[in-house]
Every structure is written in C-alpha cells, then in structure tokens.
Amino acid sequence: MDWLGDDIWLTWMAIGVVLSVVELASMELVFLMFGVGAFAAAVAAGVGAPLVVCLVVFGAVSAGMLSLARPPIVRRLHAGPSLPSGQHGLVGQIGVVDEPVSRDAGQITVRGQRWLARPLDPDAHFESGDEVLVVAIEGAIARVTASHAS
Incomplete structure (x- = not known):
C-alpha cells in the first residue's frame, strides 16, 4: 500500500469527484451517495485514519446515505403536481x-x-x-x- 503514500485523501477526493460526475449522467442519486461516502473517507484519511478505517467510513456513510437520505430526497423531487400533457x-x-x-x-x-x-x-x-x-x-x-x- 506504499503506492498510495501520504496522499490517500486525494485518492478518496478523486473517487468522490468521479462518482459525483457520473451522477450527472445517471440522475438516480445513487452515485452521489457513494460520492458523499468517498468524501467522508477523504476526511478520515486526511486526519490520519488507516485505509481499513477509511473503507469502513466509506461503506457506512454510503449505506447510510442510500438508506436514510436518498428516499426522502427522491420523494421530494418527484412530489408536486403532475401536469396534464x-x-x-x-x-x-x-x-x-x-x-x-x-x-x-x-x-x-x-x-x-x-x-x-x-x-x-x-x-x-x-x-x-x-x-x-x-x-x-x-x-x-x-x-x-x-x-x-x-
């Protein structure tokens, strides 16, 4: 794991940016939730957490965002009057x-x-x-x- 070096937080940031950009193409709010998880892992790595802890943070935050944050956001986005066409x-x-x-x-x-x-x-x-x-x-x-x- 020496190839990651001291800048693993940059790797997590890059993963978060890539996932967020992919979200722009999908518009399903799934990749964005994983992107938030990657940004949380970047913070953990930035304060010196080992890779295993960063992976756990990434998984936990991503799962939490998918199960707790995404459903109400999707409901709110799809709420509103339907316009007859x-x-x-x-x-x-x-x-x-x-x-x-x-x-x-x-x-x-x-x-x-x-x-x-x-x-x-x-x-x-x-x-x-x-x-x-x-x-x-x-x-x-x-x-x-x-x-x-x-």
Whole structure:
C-alpha cells in the first residue's frame, strides 16, 4: 500500500469527484451517495485514519446515505403536481366555436388546434364566435360547456 503514500485523501477526493460526475449522467442519486461516502473517507484519511478505517467510513456513510437520505430526497423531487400533457392538457382551456356546436356537429379552435366538439349538455347549442370551456376529451371530440367569460 506504499503506492498510495501520504496522499490517500486525494485518492478518496478523486473517487468522490468521479462518482459525483457520473451522477450527472445517471440522475438516480445513487452515485452521489457513494460520492458523499468517498468524501467522508477523504476526511478520515486526511486526519490520519488507516485505509481499513477509511473503507469502513466509506461503506457506512454510503449505506447510510442510500438508506436514510436518498428516499426522502427522491420523494421530494418527484412530489408536486403532475401536469396534464397532450390532448388532456386541453381540459380547462377556453376554445372558440368555428362551426356551430350541437349534439350532432360542431368544431372549435383551442390552443390553435381545431377539434370536433359536442356540448356536455346534449340540449346546449353554441354559435360561431362563442367561447366555450373544454371539460373533457373523448377520443377526437372535445366536450364543452359555456365559458364563464361569455
């Protein structure tokens, strides 16, 4: 082990940096936890701990980070509102009637896209130029109601 010399802390720092850089590619917060373990081992080596102690510190800190720190961090990162995308992102948007909307026919433009439209209430009818609220998407048909703005 003479090849490591007195600068083993530098080796642990380099391992920590490499693991942290690898984390940037994976984004799973696994390599980062091992990187923190390597930095802790670098501190241990810097105060003169033997290699065996550095290995134990690396293993213990890495395991602790993986089991105690990573789960709440991942939960927090993945928490928050999910944003509807695609056609379901149109629900709640205001559209403008292009062709009169009734139970049998009609088209609207919403977010620059033309959609077949039918009223949610089968007895409702909307004229060209009316603003409508998209309340559901059923296949290729937007279900609409009167907009509160109109």
